[in-house]
Amino acid sequence: xxxxxERMAGCAAACYILLNTESDDLQKKKKRxxxxxxxxxxxxxxxxxxxxxxxxxxxxxGKFFNFCRMSAADFEFFINKIxxxxxxxxxxxxxxxxxQERLAVALRFxxxxxxxxxxxxLFKFSPQTVSKCVDEVCSxxxxxxxxxxxxxxxxxxxxxxxxxxxxxxxxPHCLGAIDGKHIAIQCPQHSGTEFxxxxxxxxxxxxxxxxxxxxxxxxxxxxxxxxxxxGVFRNTSFFQKLDNKQLNLPLEAPxxxxxxxxxxxxxxxxxxxxxxxxxxxxAGVHNKGTKxxxxxxxxxxxxxxxxxxxxIMSAVFRVLRKPILLSPEKATNIVMCCVxxxxxxxxxxxxxxxxxxxxxxxxxxxxxFQARSWxxxxxxxxxxxxxxxxxxxxxxxxxxxxGHFCRIF
Numbered sequence: 001x002x003x004x005x006e007r008m009a010g011c012a013a014a015c016y017i018l019l020n021t022e023s024d025d026l027q028k029k030k031k032r033x034x035x036x037x038x039x040x041x042x043x044x045x046x047x048x049x050x051x052x053x054x055x056x057x058x059x060x061x062g063k064f065f066n067f068c069r070m071s072a073a074d075f076e077f078f079i080n081k082i083x084x085x086x087x088x089x090x091x092x093x094x095x096x097x098x099x100q101e102r103l104a105v106a107l108r109f110x111x112x113x114x115x116x117x118x119x120x121x122l123f124k125f126s127p128q129t130v131s132k133c134v135d136e137v138c139s140x141x142x143x144x145x146x147x148x149x150x151x152x153x154x155x156x157x158x159x160x161x162x163x164x165x166x167x168x169x170x171x172p173h174c175l176g177a178i179d180g181k182h183i184a185i186q187c188p189q190h191s192g193t194e195f196x197x198x199x200x201x202x203x204x205x206x207x208x209x210x211x212x213x214x215x216x217x218x219x220x221x222x223x224x225x226x227x228x229x230x231g232v233f234r235n236t237s238f239f240q241k242l243d244n245k246q247l248n249l250p251l252e253a254p255x256x257x258x259x260x261x262x263x264x265x266x267x268x269x270x271x272x273x274x275x276x277x278x279x280x281x282x283a284g285v286h287n288k289g290t291k292x293x294x295x296x297x298x299x300x301x302x303x304x305x306x307x308x309x310x311x312i313m314s315a316v317f318r319v320l321r322k323p324i325l326l327s328p329e330k331a332t333n334i335v336m337c338c339v340x341x342x343x344x345x346x347x348x349x350x351x352x353x354x355x356x357x358x359x360x361x362x363x364x365x366x367x368x369f370q371a372r373s374w375x376x377x378x379x380x381x382x383x384x385x386x387x388x389x390x391x392x393x394x395x396x397x398x399x400x401x402x403g404h405f406c407r408i409f
Contacts, residue, residue, distance in 0.1 A: 041124050049101040049123045062354070068107045069316055069341075071350040078103060082140035086133075097125055097133070105130055106137035110338055113319035135330065138337040145340035148347075151209075151218045151238070155250040162250070162264060164212035169302045171267065172255055172408075176217055177306035178268040178278070180207035180232060182225055184323040184383040185331045195328065197225030198388050204328055205232045205387075206335055209266065210306040214361065215343050222332040232387075233272060242277060249277070255408050262404050267303045271387035274394035276401050295406040301364075308361045311374040313342045314384050316355060321381045 056064040057072045064072050079099055086103070088096035105123050108114070109130070116127040116134075123130065152158045158175050165174035182203035188195055195202040203225035209218040220236040233239050241247045252261035265279045274280050279299060286293040314320040317338040324331040345355040362372055394402075 040121070041126070044124045049104055050098055053100060053104055065351070065354045067111070068104060069111045069355070070107070070345060071348070071354060073350040074345070074348055075100075075103070075107075078141070078144070081144050082137070085140045086136050097129060101125075102133040103137055106134045106141075109134050110317045110319050110334070110341070113322055113324075115325075135333070138333045141337050142333065142340060145344055148340050148343040149216050149219060151247075153248060155248055158248070158264065159250050161211050161217075165302055168212050169305070171298055171302040173253070173262060173264045173405075174212075174267055174302050175249065175264050176209040176211055176266050177303045178207075178209050178233075178266050178272060179303070179306040179310065180205055180271065180387045181310055182206075182383075182385040182387070183221075183320065183331065183335055184385065185328060186323055186325045188328055191328075193226055195225045197385070199385050201225070201323070201385070203383075203385065204331055204335070206339075207232055207236060207238075208306060208309070208339070209238065210309045212305060213346070214305060214309050214312070214356070215346050216309065216339055219336070219339050221335050221339070222328065224328075255404060257408055258404065260404070262401060265401070265405075267299050269303060269387075270389035273392045274398045274402065276398050278398075279402060279405060282402075291406050291409070294409045295402075298409050304362050308372075308374075309342070310384060311372075312356055312360055313338055314381070315374040317341070320384055322383055324383070 053064070053067075056067055064075075068075055070078075082103070083099045087099050090096050101123060105119055108122070109116075109119060116130040119130045120127045152161065161175055162173055166172045182197050182199065182201075183206055184201050184203050185195065187202045191202075195204065197203045204221065205223040205225060205227070207220045207223070208216050211217050218238050220232075220238065223232045223235060227235070238247075250264050252263050254260060255262050263276050265277050268278055268280050270280055270283070272278055272280055281296040281299055282292040286296065319334060320338060324334055326334065345351045348355070360372060360374075362369065362375075
């Protein structure tokens, strides 16, 4: 009986050893199947994004600008400017992603708004690497281009803008056009209704002031969508300085054909409150030839500047045309990067004509409004939503200023 038990115990021990050995062998076989790099990424050795950029630049058809949204000269400029900041070191395990590819994938994301997974198939590196490239490149571009947006600090600088508005858009004493947009984002985690706007989506707000040459002079980005649109403006540093008379605006001067000194103003739409320094259209419908109708026409011509700025920027950087599936902080950086690139490309010698070709902006022909192609795409846009228009009662002083402008027009 004892020997039988010993034999059974020996058999059990042998089975245990055999099963464990087979299990170890299976685990080793599974480990051998793991790969350090996915198969389609290995084709980088045959043809990668650097080769693609070279081929695009060799094409005389403008494919490089269509891909990167800037000329090859400006692309090289940014490589020299931010190359050291975004570059990585090779390791014993793998080679790093070249600087030009890191910059190109970020620009392509801004140009299309494609998902990181989609871009990883095009550039042949992982979505996680794409995400890091976009974050690092956008941060570097913001630091490099932060001087592209500058609010005037002296009365002479303000007067220069006012002269341009009067010469180009026939609106005297105008210092800029104000408007804002809701940039749709995905619902942030644990945010409740903090970013929930009046359109029933989640958003951050882009509020901007534009000059007569379609460039931003001031932007405020990141305010939660739930805040009323009037509250968004009142919470900006621009409004605080305007309200406290810290913008160094020019002294009041007479309007053309007038004697009484009048303040310099910014033009806006019905989403903003009428004040001594902010003009908006007369409410309601007015008969042709009335002074209110003429005033609204002249004000709309000047205010369309900022509408065109938003339209061109979102038509080129199409990441703004649909919800940004990132956290509010990262979405804010994306929008700021697009704004800074807009100003840079508008002033660039090699990219300006490509970025805003002739006929890109709204115009007029024999007094008739001529809409441009970017307006035709607004029907399919799911972001860049307008601010909510709210009726507000204006003070007597603001209405008197509006009346003086109305009379000279």
